[in-house]
Amino acid sequence: MFLPRRRQFITATLSAAVLSACGGGGSSAPAPSIKSVTAGDTQIVIDWVQEPGVEYWLWFFAGDTVSPGQKTASYRLNITAPYILTGLTNDTKYAITINGRTNGGPGGPGSVVQTATPRAAGSVWLAGGALGNSNALRGVAQGLSSSSATTYSYVAVGDNGVIYNSPAYVSTAALSWTQVQAATGTSLNAVLYALAKYVAVGDAGSVLTSTDTTTWAAATSGTTAKLNALATNSSIIVAVGANGTILHSGDGTTWTAATTVPTTSDLYGVTYSALGLWVAVGANGTLLTSSDAVTWTAVSSGTTATLKAAASMTTVNSTTSVTTYSIVAVGAGGVILSSSTGTIWSVQTQGSANLNAVASSSRFVALGDNGTIYSSTDGTTWTAATSPSSNAVYGVIHADNVFTAVGAAGSSIYSY
Structure with missing residues (x-):
């Protein structure tokens, strides 16, 4: 929990x-x-x-x-x-x-x-804490409350630059959100905690960083392209966005463009697999991979559907000690891609609603429009779950052994 x-x-x-x-x-x-x-x-x-x-x-x-x-x-x-x-x-x-x-x-x-009897999160979902704002929330992250703290916090970001924070879960109750930045700026599309700071990215190449969830400073990305998603391998951060934009940073503040990106399609999602592989996904089934975040290679995804998000998972069999790697991408019309290598992908469709977000723990959860939620322990077989909200979900994270998701109209839901 x-x-x-x-x-x-x-x-x-x-x-x-x-x-x-x-x-x-x-x-x-x-x-x-x-x-x-x-x-x-x-x-x-x-x-x-x-x-x-x-x-x-x-x-x-x-x-x-x-x-x-x-x-x-x-x-x-x-x-x-x-x-x-x-x-x-x-x-x-x-x-x-x-x-x-x-x-x-x-x-x-x-x-x-x-x-x-403990059980994996992702099957039963509850209404999250009220965020009191009609702006869509696009991303959510969890990390230290400040650079010197031993406590943890959550951050949610969204349209018109709105930012919320909340103390971490202390019981089965929902998070308690507080608005720390008004909806008067450039829209923010993703946020994560890495390299001892929170990093948020958004429209017009905007990048904001914070070490305390409250005070945010602008950083220079070197691009005016819309930035849609973030991922980290704990050493560097990768941001992806419009027109095939891919950036990487070793501190969240100074950003460098990837040198080889074989697409100009909009990119909407990115993940890092313990295989040692970055995977970026986007419009018209675009799928790219990289071992260093600098040089990227196009891979056939097997679909022309727009891919909105990606996540990876590593599992170790407790009996055989065999390690299995799984990567999942989700997108328009309920499309779900899965791969154990990042090079060969299987395609399936679950329902017809767009899937906008995916995260993993001991299982994947994929969420999207109209309260759509699916979960899977292997990325291949998926089970529908019931959402307490009909709002679309745009961002999800697994932290504190809880899935926390945010979306349209300032909504949030969670599963422990």
Whole structure:
């Protein structure tokens, strides 16, 4: 569900002797009342009635039951509600209980045991936090709240230069968005966090950067072409846009044009695969690849449909340790392309609605017009999901083990 960046936790097998240790004349606390236990993607969110002055311990075990001090159980120390238990295995049932103590006393009785089974995000979607603006949102990113922070934030950008930020998820609740730049400027079409800063790009070659999500500075891109999409391999950032424009940057501020781009078609999406391959997609089925972001090669996509977005995924088989690479591109009329190499592509169509955005975690999610959502674990077999909104989606990210998407009329949705 939501990765608790500020949580410190210890996992271990614990003896009952540790549980009963006491000091300082403290006492055990009554069993807390659990308010909710909610499964997410490799995580579970636990909320309970937290009493002042009580130190709480959480005990969990893969199975149907668990008790405080259980020798085979794992635990978390000195937790506060709501607590996000991370690092779990999807599709495995976990039993959970919480007990407490005051002033270093012995642990008290455990709460009534609850069970939950984490599962991959992308199947169930909820309405996101209100952004209070009719401007379409085109991109969303997640990163550090500031260059010196240990907390994380989200940024959404859109038409007429509107920018929003939000603290990261701390529970199953939606993000809480605040407008930090009014819709009075050049439209922004994409944003990401890389190289210790947020980078947004948009119309007329505009580039903005920020290290704190609030103060944004203009950078020079060297082009007046509309920039539509961004991707990173953690070392460089690539931007693509109108008329075959491709730029790369090692810091998000200074940009250089690619030297060989064999197209003048508009480019709308770009991704980096752990294969060591950049993939850019665009109008009329345009598909380009590059190993260095400098020299690009045209590849047959097998379609003339306009391709709007691309994403990549790497999976490792837990039994065979075999690594599989998947790249997906989506676009007009529900077209979906998939490849394991970046050179040979398979084409299929899901429905008829345009697909405008795609992201990946342990699965791909593709979103588009009229609330259309599909998910896939391999890029080949896709399953439809229900959206809480009929608005078109234009941008999506997977972070904090949550898919967060933004779109038309300032809308947002999310899936944990």
